[in-house]
Amino acid sequence: MGKAAPDKVKTKAEALDQFKDGSSVMVGGFNKVGVPGTLLRWLSESPAKELTLICNNCSNAEGGIWYPAASMIKAGRIPTVRISYLATNTDLRPMWEAGELELEIIPQGTLAERIRAGAFGIGGFLTKVGIHTQISEGKPIIEVDGEEYFLEKPLKADIALVKATKADKMGNAICHGTSKNFNTIMAPAARFTILEADEIVEVGQLNFDHIDIPSIFVDMVVQSEKGT
Amino acid sequence: MGKAAPDKVKTKAEALDQFKDGSSVMVGGFNKVGVPGTLLRWLSESPAKELTLICNNCSNAEGGIWYPAASMIKAGRIPTVRISYLATNTDLRPMWEAGELELEIIPQGTLAERIRAGAFGIGGFLTKVGIHTQISEGKPIIEVDGEEYFLEKPLKADIALVKATKADKMGNAICHGTSKNFNTIMAPAARFTILEADEIVEVGQLNFDHIDIPSIFVDMVVQSEKGT
Amino acid sequence: MEKEINIREFIAKNVATLLKNGYVVDLGVGMPTLATNYLPDGVTVFIQAENGILGCGPKAEEDEIDPDLIDAGAANIVCLPGGCTFDSAISFGIIRGGHLDATVLGALQVDEKGNLANWYLPGKMLPGPGGAMDLVAGAKKVIIAMEHTTKHGDPKVLKECTLPLTSNGTVDTIVTDLAILERTPEGLKIAAIAPHTTLEHLLQHTGCDLIYDDPDSIPLMIA
């Protein structure tokens, strides 16, 4: 029954069914916090390939929470990456220079705002961030009231993988501390959103004032596995 | 010491000092909820005139929470109003038709998004809301990936008057229920923001996860008076 | 059929047939909201109010009233389990971003191209669009609930709206006291007709051509 279903809690097998070749995949998290580590591992265990990854950063530290995604990039299963911060993944530069990887580098706030625009029906927005640098090359410059800006376009995805500290079965979610980051804006920006939560509670147990991700942005809820 | 001052709680006299002729004033609230009724009354008691009012709606029901503002419009002290919903103020249409009032009518979501853009350094955004209606007249049509949008510009103000259910002395604020509405986005969109709260607590008593208005958006905190 | 109450109920009942189980909807004040009283058993919809709440429940009883919790019509309501509250930027992000399955709104005029006029009657009424322009631009399905003609008997379904537009070609379905009309690329099609009227009467009181297949097999609206 869609976005208002009262129980969206599903199994690993049902989540794996959603991973399709050719999908664009948004992944929440900043560094080690708010990262859907269980879903990333499941994604790497699926056969999905020809993926586009949209995320803030993606460390290739072995055993790290981003490692399943980094190893998929290394293996050529993610030929396109749209990302803000590359320093923690030493594979990206050489693969990009060798023509093995399409890399779109996006300032972090512009990445967030483009995702929000995609989520919220904004056709594009005017910014000064990166104007007259490589970032603005090829993008239209538009003057508003004597100030120069350039146009950035919205970003959407086929799938969003997001992480919450606590969620109810319907998908309402609370992201504690700095784990809100990209999770709150990616959840509404994808055609299908899977949320993993450290703790899943019954509907009605969360305070309606404290919801960071409203249930209607979430299609599926899974339990985080320990150690991710 | 500016936006990070640990105690911004001030008196009525100090708030009145901020009301200057010619200011643009954003006022939070939707219908009767989240309206800074005490600040509206103080504004009407000040001598300020030639004001621009930016708000979602402004009922002229006598004794109602918006009445101080509505009576200022009626008295000619607010010659310009930017607003979404007029039905609850029967003065606006005749005054506008008689040329006594400059009225900018803005779709509610566009009003919210223009204020957010003003608050958050966005130079403008592309929308379809009201395209090819009176709302889009004179605004540039911009095509993105084959879809037609038009450009809406940011809105800022000299002063924002906002309301919270609970605030700490520094200005961190919690807006319960449907009182978040325009308060969270107007607070950062003005040069000087005055927040009135039903309850004021010591710094450190609010949960950092639950703040709807971060303190740095607030310049002054006042106690709501009873009955407003 | 008795005027007023019954017409409103009749329209609301037929709007209810268009709302599917699990729909996330935003309903205008009046007939649109009334529709939720007529949802069939087993059908529930999840209601957004544009002032900042999802899971908008019924009117609060005296002892349940939370003064900070209202719907877009300013009624004190309760928030249902699984509901949540948010600010206007997010609320209209939900609306504009296509996260609503449907919206139901009233209208002054609708035309065969799906244009809608409901925010401005020059010289008479200037309510402002409120959230209506955002809703009709953003919701996946736009349903109009209105009486088929004005108080003076003039058609409100037209070849071309004459009043200032609320939206351009976004109306999907029109539910009136005479018919349910669906917009198609060719024009408005009669999806159902009121049991208390005739095709002739309907066509006579409509300001544009209507499409229908076999005049004798047009489905009936529910009474």
Place this chain on the structure above:
Amino acid sequence: MEKEINIREFIAKNVATLLKNGYVVDLGVGMPTLATNYLPDGVTVFIQAENGILGCGPKAEEDEIDPDLIDAGAANIVCLPGGCTFDSAISFGIIRGGHLDATVLGALQVDEKGNLANWYLPGKMLPGPGGAMDLVAGAKKVIIAMEHTTKHGDPKVLKECTLPLTSNGTVDTIVTDLAILERTPEGLKIAAIAPHTTLEHLLQHTGCDLIYDDPDSIPLMIA
């Protein structure tokens, strides 16, 4: 002066003199963050970390660690009283919207027009801009903290940046181990000089002209 540690401390100390009481700031990892250790008594700054926190406190003690609470350098920190957390859209709204009094960042190159390069060293390093482009576009005051020359002794303060730019004309102040330079409409002006260097040495190791009034009365940086 001993290399490394002392140069970092010297720069950090002098950056600290530019941070006023009550400033809301976002500080890059390394020397910028180190500056908070040298704030004079009575001066406190309120720190934003762009990953979503205001009131970013010191590193958490073992028993205080909250795994969901980090700063932009991924250190587990505590949130100070009066702090709050938010998502990336709001965090960069704060940054881009001009709500920060200052940001302090490192650089590969800065030029006399206030252009900055710090995100891409072709063939060597491609860290990506992260939040740096947003910070230097949005903060009211942009302070660069860096060594005056590269490891090979080449000037990093130039007539014109040769590396890909991070921002266009937004740098206000440059703090190095040799000088504090302020951008003026006419070019970079020496606001202070290191006590352990000479004007001649400074000019020699700078890739553009510097402005100064009386060479004998240039203020000294603090040691």
